[in-house]
Amino acid sequence: AQSVTQLGSHVSVSEGALVLLRCNYSSSVPPYLFWYVQYPNQGLQLLLKYTSAATLVKGINGFEAEFKKSETSFHLTKPSAHMSDAAEYFCAVYRDDKIIFGKGTRLHILP
Amino acid sequence: DADVTQTPRNRITKTGKRIMLECSQTKGHDRMYWYRQDPGLGLRLIYYSFDVKDINKGEISDGYSVSRQAQAKFSLSLESAIPNQTALYFCATSAPGPRQETQYFGPGTRLLVL
Numbered sequence: 001a002q003s004v005t006q007l008g009s010h011v012s013v014s015e016g017a018l019v020l021l022r023c024n025y026s027s028s029v030p031p032y033l034f035w036y037v038q039y040p041n042q043g044l045q046l047l048l049k050y051t052s053a054a055t056l057v058k059g060i061n062g063f064e065a066e067f068k069k070s071e072t073s074f075h076l077t078k079p080s081a082h083m084s085d086a087a088e089y090f091c092a093v094y095r096d097d098k099i100i101f102g103k104g105t106r107l108h109i110l111p
Numbered sequence: 112d113a114d115v116t117q118t119p120r121n122r123i124t125k126t127g128k129r130i131m132l133e134c135s136q137t138k139g140h141d142r143m144y145w146y147r148q149d150p151g152l153g154l155r156l157i158y159y160s161f162d163v164k165d166i167n168k169g170e171i172s173d174g175y176s177v178s179r180q181a182q183a184k185f186s187l188s189l190e191s192a193i194p195n196q197t198a199l200y201f202c203a204t205s206a207p208g209p210r211q212e213t214q215y216f217g218p219g220t221r222l223l224v225l
Contacts, residue, residue, distance in 0.1 A: 032212045034213075043115070043203075043216035043218045044201070044214075044216040046213055046215075049212070051212070090153060090154070097161070098144075098156060103153040104151075104153050
């Protein structure tokens with residue numbers, strides 16, 4: 001069965017530093033993969049998605065993720081963190097017409 | 112105006128009470144979903160519906176029921192609320208076809224069961 005594992009429930013980075021949020025998936029076939037973001041007191045919104053068209057996927061707000069089949073990973077990165085990036089991030093996989101979410105990583109931005 | 116709305120946004124109720132959470136959407140999507148979010152557990156699927164006559168149980172349907180009154184409306188009921196149903200509840204929608212894997216979320220309903 002397909003699922004995702006997010007490494008680190010909390011990640012802290014300094015403003016201007018690289019953001020790296022880790023996600024590994026388990027799947028026997030190339031999956032559809034997503035990153036969703038949840039800002040405080042809001043619902044989730046799609047940040048980016050991988051659908052096998054390209055391994056490097058660019059999303060909103062300067063985020064991108066790279067699908068690496070050899071590592072079964074789909075890590076989310078941003079070169080320079082902003083205070084407004086503080087939020088919870090969810091990696092997810094599409095399976096049987098449903099989305100299976102990881103447990104989330106809360107990103108803290110230090111001034 | 113928001114595409115996916117949820118009412119109420121916050122609710123406090125007592126153990127044993129029946130409560131209904133409502134979701135409405137103006138996106139014209141056929142597919143609708145109810146999730147609950149608990150700290151450290153991510154989002155878990157409660158029920159989903161692919162059209163008005165289709166209702167399916169998700170991962171954690173026990174203690175919940177749903178009603179799909181129209182394409183645009185999908186309600187979640189707790190027949191007899193219990194404290195461990197305290198959580199943040201989200202409704203989501205998606206469209207069939209090539210973009211079916213992308214879901215659009217409402218703002219959430221924060222429920223506290225005393």
